[in-house]
Amino acid sequence: MPVYSMTGYATLQSKPANADAPPSPTVGIEIRSVNSRFLDLTFKLSDEMRGAEPALRELLGKELSRGKVEVRGWTEGRGDGVARQPTTAELQKLVSIQDGIRAWLPTAEPLSVAEVLGLTSRQAAATPVGLQGAFLTLAAQAVDALKEARAREGARLTDMLLGHVAQLRDLASLASPMLPKLVEQQRLRFLERWNEALGSTDATTSAKEAALDRALSEATAFAIRIDVAEELTRLTSHLDEIDRLLRKGGELGKRLDFLIQELHREANTLGSKSSSLELTRVSVDMKVLIEQLREQVQNIE
Numbered sequence: 085m086p087v088y089s090m091t092g093y094a095t096l097q098s099k100p101a102n103a104d105a106p107p108s109p110t111v112g113i114e115i116r117s118v119n120s121r122f123l124d125l126t127f128k129l130s131d132e133m134r135g136a137e138p139a140l141r142e143l144l145g146k147e148l149s150r151g152k153v154e155v156r157g158w159t160e161g162r163g164d165g166v167a168r169q170p171t172t173a174e175l176q177k178l179v180s181i182q183d184g185i186r187a188w189l190p191t192a193e194p195l196s197v198a199e200v201l202g203l204t205s206r207q208a209a210a211t212p213v214g215l216q217g218a219f220l221t222l223a224a225q226a227v228d229a230l231k232e233a234r235a236r237e238g239a240r241l242t243d244m245l246l247g248h249v250a251q252l253r254d255l256a257s258l259a260s261p262m263l264p265k266l267v268e269q270q271r272l273r274f275l276e277r278w279n280e281a282l283g284s285t286d287a288t289t290s291a292k293e294a295a296l297d298r299a300l301s302e303a304t305a306f307a308i309r310i311d312v313a314e315e316l317t318r319l320t321s322h323l324d325e326i327d328r329l330l331r332k333g334g335e336l337g338k339r340l341d342f343l344i345q346e347l348h349r350e351a352n353t354l355g356s357k358s359s360s361l362e363l364t365r366v367s368v369d370m371k372v373l374i375e376q377l378r379e380q381v382q383n384i385e
Contacts, residue, residue, distance in 0.1 A: 111158075127156075
């Protein structure tokens with residue numbers, strides 16, 4: 085199943101064959117989507133298309149789960165601008181209406197040819213048979229095109245996120261061997277200070293042993309205090325889950341967002357326990373990558 089981005093664009097136009105009378109109008113639709121926490125639909129439809137909004141809203145609700153989506157629908161003029169020949173029935177109706185009006189208003193001007201053409205054209209365009217149905221058919225095709233665009237963008241985001249995950253794994257592998265070295269360095273430092281302190285005194289053997297025990301206890305406490313093995317284990321577990329979700333696909337944006345928060349928590353703890361410049365740098369690099377992950381995950385459905 086693909087990973088879908090919430091960013092996408094699609095536009096289509098068609099000339100429905102079952103419109104009222106030839107030449108048929110052009111029906112167009114444009115759909116834009118960007119990231120959003122929920123599904124937020126906005127419609128900008130021409131007057132002829134407004135009746136299709138409920139069905140269009142239902143269609144988008146079935147196909148999309150998140151994103152700020154703007155839909156624009158319109159119709160363009162019939163044919164190539166050539167005036168449509170009015171039918172005999174239309175002309176007879178206009179003549180009847182005109183005669184009735186002039187019977188009450190003898191000074192009223194008769195209809196001109198241009199006015200007749202305008203009135204008959206507007207009348208024909210007012211209720212085009214099947215126009216909304218054609219629009220909904222076109223909308224379904226546009227939604228498919230939008231999902232394809234979102235899938236392509238999602239594939240690009242997936243590659244980027246997997247790359248960041250791999251870099252975080254490398255940083256975790258750098259941090260892990262630092263801990264035993266730091267503990268050993270601190271233990272040797274405690275013992276060195278102990279030897280220096282006892283070398284300048286005439287302490288008894290029991291006093292020296294007590295001091296040694298204290299130095300070793302402090303070294304042990306230090307080792308416990310800086311131990312980040314648990315944080316690294318959790319961080320690796322979160323990376324494994326992110327990797328699994330990205331390869332599985334589907335609707336995973338909210339789950340990824342939660343995992344990114346957990347990654348940030350572990351990286352913060354790693355930095356707070358750091359007792360060396362090297363480990364601090366690893367923590368900072370992790371935070372930079374995690375922030376980049378967070379920014380990209382906001383675009384995933």
